[in-house]
Structure formats: C-alpha cells, structure tokens
Amino acid sequence: MATQPVSTPTPRRRSGAARLTRNVLPGVHRLEHAHVNCYLIEEQGEITIIDAALPATWRLLPDVLAALGSAPDAVRAVVLTHAHFDHLGFARAIRREWGVPVLGHPAEAGIAAHPYRYAHESPRLRYPLRYPASLPLLARMAAAGALRVEGLDHLQPLTPGEALDVPGRPQPVFSPGHTFGHCAFLLADRDALLSGDALVTLDPYTAERGPRVVAAAATADVEQAFGSLSALDDTEAHTVLPGHGEPWREGVRRATAQARDAGAR
Template sequence: MASAPRGRQPRFIRRLAPGVHRLEHAYVNCYLLEDETGVTIVDAAFPTSWRYVRAALGEIGRSFDDVRALVLTHAHFDHLGIAHRLNAEHGIPARVHPEDHRIARHPYRYARERTPFLYPFKYPRAIPILAAMTFAGAVTVRGAEAVEALPAEGALEVPGSPEVIFTPGHTMGHCALWLPGSGTLITGDALVTLDPYKGTRGPQIIAGAATANSTLALESLDKLAATDAQLVLPGHGDPWRDGIRSAVDEARTVGAT
C-alpha cells in the first residue's frame, strides 16, 4: 500500500500471529482472520475503508469472495463502516451482540457518559485524529440492515475460530475475541492503546465521550486479564506485546475520564 501521512492512509501488517493480520485506517483497526476455510473480517472501520480492505485481502492472496463472516466487537460507527456494503454486494451480515443491534442499525444513536464536543478543546492533540476519522467517512456510515446475533461466549464457527468474551461497558453489547492457539486477544474498544477523543497513548479504556458505562468497562478488564493473552490487538492504537495483564494494570491506573 502506498505511503501517506499517518492516520489518513492505511497501514497493513501481515501475520501479527498465525492467520491474524491488521489493517489500520484513520486510527481505527480492523483485523483479518484466515484459515483454510476463508477469511473473517473483525470490525469494519469506515465506508472509505472498502478499497483498503480489498487491497489487504489481495496482499494475503484473498478477495472479498473468500470472506465468510464479519464479526463486530461492537457497533459504533467507526467499526461499522463497510458492513452495509459487504452485505449488499456479498450477502454477508454483521455478527454483533444483541445488545448492540440497535446501534448497528442506527450508528449515531448510542449511550455515552459525556458530550464529545468539548473534548477537542480540552485535548487538542485529538484534533488530527478526529479530523482523519471524519475525512474517512465517520459522519456518513450507513446502518447495517442485516445483523446476526453474536453469542456472549463460546467459539464461533467462522474462519479463525475466535472465542467470544462478553466485555460490556464501552457499549452494552461489547465483546472481545480470544484466539487461544496463538495467545492473541482482540480487545476492540474494551481496552485500547490510543484514545481518539483524548489523543493519549498506552493501555486505557476510552473516554466517557464514547463509553456507555466506565465503571462496567473497568470491571470487564478482569475478563480480559483472565485470558492471560500475550498479544493484545486493540480497536485503536498499536498492538501491545507485553501481555494483557500489564495492559490491564496500566488501564486501571489511567482509570475513567
């Protein structure tokens, strides 16, 4: 993929773990899980991410015809981006926990503890991040008309066979995905290494500008820590390679904002 200013154009990293690849576009991560049966897309970024997902699939010798599932850690607009088009053109529904079905259909109607509009004034370092997200289509995301229920636990029969861990708080239907074979945990926004509303880096939960219940989000960190994962792949920010327990410890230190 062509180089461009960080956050405005994608970065694709192959094989973070066996069969696990990362695409970052406008400070949002989506992941490709692949095995002999095909590809699972985890989280759907922005509407303009379509061509970058297509290019990423091409880099691993795949195409949209190989995609068997779209799994959403949660249904916020910056994780829902290509879901509508993926269903319209390839018949693939979005799999998301039932508590987030309403958000999936109406991506700008979600619970949060604080208004997001004052954050750029308090945290000006977040302005380039929010600008990149807007440029990528954050305000033009279409709701997903086809959704299927994601269970709160258990292995999914999709490529990569991730196990679902119910981690409510950021949204009330948020789920993480655990890949025990490689010790890899996709945390979604239950734990991130970049908060796009504050521009702060390092393990943390996302600010109340986009979190429904910070107290519950902090409690859900226990479920993440229980996996004892070695590689942590967040919804925003770089991978964390020092283990989930150290990430959780840092996130608790930061707390809620």
C-alpha cells in the same frame, strides 16, 4: 521460525493514511486506516474480518485481500466487537455487495441500525477543547467517512463464550461498558485477544497512548467498562490487538493494570 509482522502501505491512501501489517500474529493481519483497526483472520484459505472500520476502508479491501493472496469470495464473515460508527463503517456494503454475514452481540442491534444513537457518559464536544491533540485524529476519521456511516438492520447474533463457526473460531468475551453489548474475541490457538474498544492503546478522543479505557465521550458506562477489564484478564492472553492503537505484546494483565492506573477521562 515464527512468522514476523510485515508492515506495508496499502495500495490506495485516500481519506487518511492506511497500513496493512501482515502476520501481526501468524494468520492474523492488521489493517489500520485513519486510526481505526480491523483484523483479517486467515484459516485454510478463508477469512474472518473483525470489525468493519470506516466507510472509506471499503475501497481498500480488494487491494488488501490481493496483497494477502486472497480475494473477496474468501471472506466468510464480519464479526463486530461493537457497533459504534467507526467499527461498522463498511458492514452494510460488504453484506450488500459480497453477501457476507455480519455478526454481533444482540445488545448491539440498536446501535448497528442507528450508528449515531449511542449512550456516552460525557459530552463529546468538550473533548477537542480539553485535548486539542485529538483534533488531527478525529479529522482523519471524519475524512474516512466517520460522519456518514450507514446503519445495518438484522445483525446476526452471537453468544458470548461460544467459539464462532467462522475462520479462526474467535471466542466472544463479553466485556460491556464501552457499549452494553461489547465483546472482545479470544484467539485461543494464538494466545491473543482482540480487545475492540474494551481496551485500546490509542484513545481517539484524547490522543493519549498506552493501554487505557476509551474516554467517557464514547463510553456508555465507565464504571462497567473498568469492571470488564477483569473479563479480559481471565483470558490470560499474551498479545492484545486493540480497536485503536498498536498491538500490545506484554500480556493482558499488564495492559489492564496500566489501563486502571490511567483512570477515566
């Protein structure tokens, strides 16, 4: 019998609601905090964390690991889909406090070092006016530390297409556009794609739900981002686990088709 997802509140709920969904896929756990997802991949008692969420998420990690029957010394790596502040949040802390290496595409090194210096096609300040429903989402992210993310030097580089030698062996799928070094990660043995922000099911800048490309307020090259949906299609993954929003279980091609139909914001 397949392992069923089990969703529970995390023991601490400061700085925005937090929810741990155990076994969203077998051995893959989703931690959602203030509308940002990170994922913990378990393999033979060791863990890889995909994306480092927000600074306040760091305080949740010991309890999250305990809920999984694990501990900090089981974490072998943090792997970034990209280095925007809401995916870099506890990267510096986990490397400093636990000695965990942080991996990402070399093109993300500049953003990792300076999390608030990133390319985006449209002015960010106009979005809350145009999409007022986004204000509560952005406020929860800010309360969880989105405005105080520490930069990280010496990002350990990864190579697209080569499965990483970390628990779960995620395979980087180069998918630039949201940032110029963005990588999704294929979990081939689980028929799943961790899509980061190349494709989300909740856009924090508009509060719109369903598969889509993130608004131009946070996307470096919108045309390139839509072009990279083809790289996601090529994985043929059944399940998509996005950086924001709920998992998608109807196939990546159907998700990307809906994202194309939704268009740019």
